[in-house]
Amino acid sequence: MKLAIIFPPLPFGWTPVAPPILEYLAALTRRVDPSIEIELISASATPDAFDKLECDLASISILTPTAVPGYHIADGLRARGIKVVFGGMHASAMPEEAKSHGDAVVIGEAESAWPEVLRDFRAGQLKPFYRGEQLPLNDLPTPLYGKLGGGHQFRVINTSRGCPYNCTFCSVKPFFGASIRFRPIEDVVRDVCAIPEKMYINGDENIWWEGFEQRAIDLFTALKVAKKKWMGFGSLRPVLSPAGSRMLNAARESGMLTVWVGWDAISDESLTAYKANGKVGVDRERAVRTLRDHGIDVSLFYMLGSREDSLDDFKRSVEVADRLGVSMHPSLVVPYPGTELRQQYEPYLYKELGWEYYTGAYALFDHPDAAMTPEAREEAFYESSLELLSLPRVLRHMFKVPLSGFPYAHILSLMNQLPVRKGMKIAYEQWKASKKAVGEKQIIV
Incomplete structure (x- = not known):
């Protein structure tokens, strides 16, 4: 077989x-x-x-x-x-x-x-x-690293499943459940040591959880034996907890170079509408500065164009990047099936758009602001995204990466942003071509 x-x-x-x-x-x-x-x-x-x-x-x-x-x-x-x-x-x-x-x-x-x-x-x-059941994660096999070709340079490790937060846009809680299930630390270390490359990605929804900072410290301490560099995804709230500094030091010492943080929204109104306040905490800018002060580079990913957003939020995202010295990776809002956001936006969805439009590069629903037409949202998205991912900005950000991570963190910064930049340019060309085709069709009709 x-x-x-x-x-x-x-x-x-x-x-x-x-x-x-x-x-x-x-x-x-x-x-x-x-x-x-x-x-x-x-x-x-x-x-x-x-x-x-x-x-x-x-x-x-x-x-x-x-x-x-x-x-x-x-x-x-x-x-x-x-x-x-x-x-x-x-x-x-x-x-x-x-x-x-x-x-x-x-x-x-x-x-x-x-x-x-x-x-x-x-x-x-x-x-x-x-x-499938949501079982304890005590006996997961090590992936068959090396079986996949194609020139892939990063493997992904997962150390937990589940999420207790109630962010309306997220599929993780509906899929993996509200309880956090942790893998045994020794199993995680075994899998990391088996990765053939010198760098890897921790693919958890969150590499550190509020209330479980000591578990994160224990994991990071154990991972030092692997002697590999890595990046992960983390929320901001635990960063400012009493154990936050010890946790970040342990992460850095274990080889962590970069953290991708869910900034989620530019406006406080959208953040509240997404129910994401509990995840980001009370002072997200101070949390970002704290990460950088501990020698960890920061990339923020966030969404634009929600029904609470305005066109000004697209411009403000560039200001946030400049003020905090971070890289920014935006997406237009996607109401994924199975999420609370999907239920909320159901009456406003453009039903004629199939799943191929659910890429984060298209406006998918009606907006209460007459100025926020689909074309206006998409054009503003590409304008701000291409500015954030312009080659001068990508290079300038590389020089802002903490020196403690040299040279791996600087190489990783380029490897993180350049493929995204390339993908964004491809998406932009496709978008322009589709708009041109629609315009020509309207002229012929």
Whole structure:
């Protein structure tokens, strides 16, 4: 039996980050049945892999922005008699939709469901739906690093699942639950030491949680043995806690170079509407300065164009970057399926826009401000984004990276921003072409 594990192409091109589901699901498969032949496909890196793909079963993990190309891949494989099973956040939120393009759908986490999927497939009795449980994370296998080609330079490690915060825009809590489940620290260290590269990414929703600062300190202290550099994603509130300084020192000593922080919104009104105040804390600018004072570079990701935002917020994002000395990575608001924000925005959604528009580069809903037309929001988004990612700014920011991280942090700064810059330019050209095509069609009509 041969299994192909597939991650569909990203909207705006290849990135150096290996999709973590590929090598991890390969390890789960190897544990269940070592006799299964496995092929991993990151479609952004190898888009022509499907022309000659031969397998018995294909597993396709989809996010909302990759759902449409994932369905296209599945339709092509099924036309050749290959069975397809879907998984991932989008498939879990929209299982009936995913099932219309596949033979089976895994809803939720894979560990409890995947062995049954493989057994049923061998028996010729695939069920339409499998529901994964939210289990303790005490016995996860080490991903099969090195099995994936494509020139990926970063592997992703996860140390926990779940999120107690109530941010309306986020899919993590609906998918992984409200309780934080931690992996044993020794298992995390084992997996980090197995990574072939010298740098990696901690892919947790949050690398440090309020109330669990000591656990973070213990993890970071243990990770020093790996002697690797890394970046992660973290909230701001724990940074200013009584244990915050010790925690940041431990993170830095463990090799942490950069933290990506959810700034979430420029305006306080949008931050409140998103219910994200609890995550960012009472003084987010002081928290950012504290991170930088501890030798950690900071990148802020945030959303623009919500129903509470104005056009001024697009311009203010550039001011925030200049004032704090950080890199900024914006997105237009995306009401993902399965989230509270999706329910709130349902009456205002542009229903004619399919999932291929859910990339963070399109206005997806009506706005109460007449000046915030879809075209105005999208144009302001590209204008501010391309300014933030302009080559002079990217280079200037590299020189603002704390010297304590030289040279790895400076290289990482470029590797973080340049692919995003390239993707943004691709998205902008696609946007201009689509607007031009619409204009020409209107003239002809």
